Amino acid sequence: MAQSYFAEGISGEATFSMYVREYPPDRGYLVAAGVDDALDCLEALSFDADSIDYLRSTGIFTTDFLYSLRDFRFTGSVRAIPEGSLFFTDEPVLEITGPIIAAQLAETIVMNQVQYQTLLATKSARCVQAAQGRPIADFAARRTHGTEASLKMARASYMAGFGATSNVLAARRYGIPPTGTMAHSYVTSFDAEIDAFRAYSRMFPDRSILLLDTYDTVNGAHAAVKVAREMEADGQRLTGVRLDSGDFDALSRQVRRILDDAGLDYVRLVASGGLDEYRIESLVTAGAPIDMFGVGTRVGVSADAPSCDMVYKMVSYDVRPVMKLSEGKESLPGAKQVFRRFDRQGMMSGDVISLEAETGPPGEPLLAPAMRDGRRTTPPSSIGDARQRVADGLSWLPEEHRRLRQPNHFPVSISEDLERLESQIRGRLTAALSL
Amino acid sequence: MAQSYFAEGISGEATFSMYVREYPPDRGYLVAAGVDDALDCLEALSFDADSIDYLRSTGIFTTDFLYSLRDFRFTGSVRAIPEGSLFFTDEPVLEITGPIIAAQLAETIVMNQVQYQTLLATKSARCVQAAQGRPIADFAARRTHGTEASLKMARASYMAGFGATSNVLAARRYGIPPTGTMAHSYVTSFDAEIDAFRAYSRMFPDRSILLLDTYDTVNGAHAAVKVAREMEADGQRLTGVRLDSGDFDALSRQVRRILDDAGLDYVRLVASGGLDEYRIESLVTAGAPIDMFGVGTRVGVSADAPSCDMVYKMVSYDVRPVMKLSEGKESLPGAKQVFRRFDRQGMMSGDVISLEAETGPPGEPLLAPAMRDGRRTTPPSSIGDARQRVADGLSWLPEEHRRLRQPNHFPVSISEDLERLESQIRGRLTAALSL
Numbered sequence: 001m002a003q004s005y006f007a008e009g010i011s012g013e014a015t016f017s018m019y020v021r022e023y024p025p026d027r028g029y030l031v032a033a034g035v036d037d038a039l040d041c042l043e044a045l046s047f048d049a050d051s052i053d054y055l056r057s058t059g060i061f062t063t064d065f066l067y068s069l070r071d072f073r074f075t076g077s078v079r080a081i082p083e084g085s086l087f088f089t090d091e092p093v094l095e096i097t098g099p100i101i102a103a104q105l106a107e108t109i110v111m112n113q114v115q116y117q118t119l120l121a122t123k124s125a126r127c128v129q130a131a132q133g134r135p136i137a138d139f140a141a142r143r144t145h146g147t148e149a150s151l152k153m154a155r156a157s158y159m160a161g162f163g164a165t166s167n168v169l170a171a172r173r174y175g176i177p178p179t180g181t182m183a184h185s186y187v188t189s190f191d192a193e194i195d196a197f198r199a200y201s202r203m204f205p206d207r208s209i210l211l212l213d214t215y216d217t218v219n220g221a222h223a224a225v226k227v228a229r230e231m232e233a234d235g236q237r238l239t240g241v242r243l244d245s246g247d248f249d250a251l252s253r254q255v256r257r258i259l260d261d262a263g264l265d266y267v268r269l270v271a272s273g274g275l276d277e278y279r280i281e282s283l284v285t286a287g288a289p290i291d292m293f294g295v296g297t298r299v300g301v302s303a304d305a306p307s308c309d310m311v312y313k314m315v316s317y318d319v320r321p322v323m324k325l326s327e328g329k330e331s332l333p334g335a336k337q338v339f340r341r342f343d344r345q346g347m348m349s350g351d352v353i354s355l356e357a358e359t360g361p362p363g364e365p366l367l368a369p370a371m372r373d374g375r376r377t378t379p380p381s382s383i384g385d386a387r388q389r390v391a392d393g394l395s396w397l398p399e400e401h402r403r404l405r406q407p408n409h410f411p412v413s414i415s416e417d418l419e420r421l422e423s424q425i426r427g428r429l430t431a432a433l434s435l
Numbered sequence: 436m437a438q439s440y441f442a443e444g445i446s447g448e449a450t451f452s453m454y455v456r457e458y459p460p461d462r463g464y465l466v467a468a469g470v471d472d473a474l475d476c477l478e479a480l481s482f483d484a485d486s487i488d489y490l491r492s493t494g495i496f497t498t499d500f501l502y503s504l505r506d507f508r509f510t511g512s513v514r515a516i517p518e519g520s521l522f523f524t525d526e527p528v529l530e531i532t533g534p535i536i537a538a539q540l541a542e543t544i545v546m547n548q549v550q551y552q553t554l555l556a557t558k559s560a561r562c563v564q565a566a567q568g569r570p571i572a573d574f575a576a577r578r579t580h581g582t583e584a585s586l587k588m589a590r591a592s593y594m595a596g597f598g599a600t601s602n603v604l605a606a607r608r609y610g611i612p613p614t615g616t617m618a619h620s621y622v623t624s625f626d627a628e629i630d631a632f633r634a635y636s637r638m639f640p641d642r643s644i645l646l647l648d649t650y651d652t653v654n655g656a657h658a659a660v661k662v663a664r665e666m667e668a669d670g671q672r673l674t675g676v677r678l679d680s681g682d683f684d685a686l687s688r689q690v691r692r693i694l695d696d697a698g699l700d701y702v703r704l705v706a707s708g709g710l711d712e713y714r715i716e717s718l719v720t721a722g723a724p725i726d727m728f729g730v731g732t733r734v735g736v737s738a739d740a741p742s743c744d745m746v747y748k749m750v751s752y753d754v755r756p757v758m759k760l761s762e763g764k765e766s767l768p769g770a771k772q773v774f775r776r777f778d779r780q781g782m783m784s785g786d787v788i789s790l791e792a793e794t795g796p797p798g799e800p801l802l803a804p805a806m807r808d809g810r811r812t813t814p815p816s817s818i819g820d821a822r823q824r825v826a827d828g829l830s831w832l833p834e835e836h837r838r839l840r841q842p843n844h845f846p847v848s849i850s851e852d853l854e855r856l857e858s859q860i861r862g863r864l865t866a867a868l869s870l
Contacts, residue, residue, distance in 0.1 A: 001615075001617055001618060001621045003638060004621070004634050004635055004637075004638040004639075005624075007634075007637075007638055008634050008638075010624060010625075010634075012624075014620070014624060016620065051607070054607045055603075058606075058613055060613075060615075060639075060642070100624055104618070104620060104621075107577070107618070107620075108576050108577050109582070111577040111578075112576060112577055112578070112579065112581065112582060112585060113581075113582075115577070115578065116578075116579070116580040116581060141543050141547060142542070142543050142546040142547055142550070142747075143546075143547070143550065143551075143742045144547065144551070144580065145551040145579065145580035145581065145583075145584040145587075145736070145741070146547065146548075146551060146580065146581055146583035146584045146587065147544070147547060147548075147583060148580075148581035148582060148583040148584070149580040149581045149583070149584060150547060152580075152581065168490075171493075172486070172489045178493055178495075180436075180495075182436055183436060183539070183542070184748070184749075184759045184761070185449070185451065185539060185542075185747075185748065185749035186436045186439070186440075186539075187759075188749050188752065188757040188758070188759055189440070189445060189447075189449060189535055189749060189752045189757070190445075192867070199439050199442075199443045199445075200436075200439055202439075202442075203438060203439040203442055203443075204439075204495070207495070213761045214759050214760070214761060215759065215760045215761070215864060215868050216760065216868055219868050244761070245761045245764050246761075297742045298742070300742075301580070301736075301741035301742045302741070303741055303742060306580070306736035306737070306738055306741040307578045307732045307733070307735075307736045307738060312577075312620075313619070313620065314619075314620035314623050314624060317623065317624045322623040322624070323623070324619045324622075324623055324649050324650065325649070325650045325651065326619065326648045326649060326650070326679070326680045326681075329680050429650060432627070433650050433651055433654050
């Protein structure tokens with residue numbers, strides 16, 4: 001496409017809008033994530049000599065076009081919703097305006113980064129809601145789609161309110177509290193389970209969480225009690241025990257009773273293994289005495305929604321608003337803004353999607369300038385700021401849109417000006433196509 | 436764990452076995468992928484000064500242990516199933532034997548790389564089966580979980596038998612044929628659809644595939660016919676047209692008829708958008724005249740199985756076979772080999788999981804030495820070899836295990852020696868636990 005634009009002298013300014021067409025199952029909101037990474041990628045976008053040589057070797061490209069790539073930089077402007085903000089279907093997460101080749105080449109990387117990170121942040125935020133204040137740790141690194149995804153999962157889940165990650169590189173890179181725990185293999189490497197428990201608590205007297213289910217959870221709990229008593233004799237306190245298989249509701253009550261009967265009410269119960277927002281919610285609702293959750297697989301791949309219907313559509317070219325009419329996949333024309341309104345209690349009451357130039361709709365504009373001429377105009381969000389935005393967003397979003405199953409759609413309307421433009425262009429296009 | 440092993444002087448040799456406990460939905464086989472990347476990661480595993488400084492700053496680690504990390508290298512041995520081989524549940528994809536700290540530290544990265552790449556290769560192989568010889572291109576880069584995953588998806592899908600990728604970096608890196616196509620935005624950047632078609636085929640007269648559905652697929656087909664005729668006047672031939680929305684079965688027939696009625700029987704039909712093995716199968720079975728498929732989202736995230744039950748379990752420590760008994764998550768003790776048997780027609784008839792040392796079972800051993808003392812003993816598989824292995828595996832696997840829905844489980848049995856060892860250790864463990 002870029003080569004054709006180049007050959008045809010098509011070099012006007014285009015605006016592309018990126019948004020989600022439909023909610024993934026049971027989602028009532030989305031948490032913007034990956035925008036800052038997308039901007040980093042755009043700042044770095046260029047073609048080195050080896051890349052140009054490779055492109056030449058394919059035989060697909062003209063010498064003139066390849067020559068033009070030598071100095072290619074992304075020179076567009078970006079307006080984006082800040083990292084960690086809640087957004088809804090049809091609302092642009094970001095809009096890119098620039099020479100059409102640059103804006104087009106941005107598509108794949110921007111879509112790639114924002115889509116999956118948004119899904120991970122959204123899934124994580126739902127777990128945080130479900131846990132009702134109980135801390136959650138990210139244990140997903142083994143299951144994410146690659147190491148890059150493992151880092152972004154740690155970051156997205158911390159933004160969403162998790163308390164720690166077992167991904168030590170991510171902890172270091174993003175300033176997230178690191179956490180660790182013992183594996184079954186640790187236990188099986190000792191002759192007896194209790195020897196493993198003793199060794200671990202000897203090493204980490206102030207942060208020891210013992211894994212109970214290598215052989216049998218209830219047996220493991222009795223061994224943990226023994227070790228906790230030995231620790232007490234040394235003036236130490238066992239931090240916790242972990243369940244990793246079986247019926248968490250029943251086992252957590254059994255293990256809690258065993259601990260409490262031994263006077264170990266301070267020992268915390270951690271559960272991990274196959275958890276997601278639904279399972280956490282049902283455990284919390286049932287009153288299972290679990291103090292902390294470790295989540296991995298199901299959240300780290302956003303198991304019930306590993307992709308979503310996020311799209312990147314041209315909405316204007318050379319000052320002319322454009323749209324597509326493909327069945328069920330229509331786009332709204334023109335560069336846009338989203339205005340968010342709040343009621344008198346400070347709760348979010350509705351968003352309006354308007355044309356960018358409109359100042360009419362009341363409310364707080366969501367899209368802010370982030371990049372101009374290919375350079376950031378604002379520094380990336382700190383992870384702490386993004387985390388605060390998620391927390392604020394969740395506290396401002398009414399329960400009916402936030403609940404984990406079949407949430408009501410948050411009201412998003414289209415401004416009159418945008419509606420008028422849409423019907424005008426649709427009319428023109430369908431007339432031209434004589435449909 | 437590593438620090439505790441270090442402090443306790445636990446430094447014996449451990450063997451860990453990585454395998455899948457249960458098939459993802461409707462899978463009857465798995466395609467090994469990511470093994471070579473996992474080995475690369477192990478060769479590179481080390482702690483630089485900055486990393487050690489970071490670990491120190493957490494306050495969790497002792498000076499002695501941190502000091503020991505300075506010279507840490509992965510010094511284990513690895514036996515693995517070659518990239519592209521078919522394997523089944525309970526069969527080790529790889530086994531790592533080494534000092535327990537090294538073998539334990541390998542877990543996360545090895546699990547991470549092999550699991551998702553295996554899922555992507557498996558999902559892709561199923562698409563290849565469904566397409567019954569029609570070429571498939573990888574269009575997934577926008578939807579994978581990160582850029583690393585996009586590269587691995589291109590590689591895994593090419594191994595599985597795809598013909599090309601739209602991911603140009605992957606094409607370059609792995610030697611895969613690159614492919615491209617126009618987007619809706621290309622069409623909307625022109626005043627009229629037909630102008631876009633003309634410009635594109637002017638640029639790529641010998642590889643032009645026109646996207647028909649920006650406004651209306653049937654209208655688009657008529658415009659494509661006009662352009663194809665103009666090309667014929669110049670002695671050129673339009674390569675193809677692409678459907679990207681709507682009812683592919685009905686539309687492909689309509690469009691095929693429009694093309695054929697215009698004498699354009701050589702113009703090929705490409706379909707893309709929401710495709711996976713199931714949709715490809717139903718289109719092919721229905722006889723939809725589609726010549727080529729582009730797959731993205733659903734395959735690039737292995738949508739119906741974005742994770743699987745792959746585990747990394749210690750099976751022996753210090754010459755002593757070990758196992759865990761956790762409810763529903765039992766492991767088999769001891770280092771292993773897998774023997775594959777073929778019938779007289781050359782079809783796969785059954786696998787036997789045995790102890791490593793066994794030579795008894797007839798058949799071809801699958802696990803081969805890949806690394807010794809932390810260095811590869813064999814070069815990584817070429818992508819071509821891996822691709823051949825997938826093709827061979829699929830042609831040797833009886834249809835009942837290969838079919839896309841509810842395949843019969845391929846027969847995998849346990850050797851007598853392994854069975855004996857398992858029941859012996861289970862007996863010893865349960866006695867010790869007085870269960």
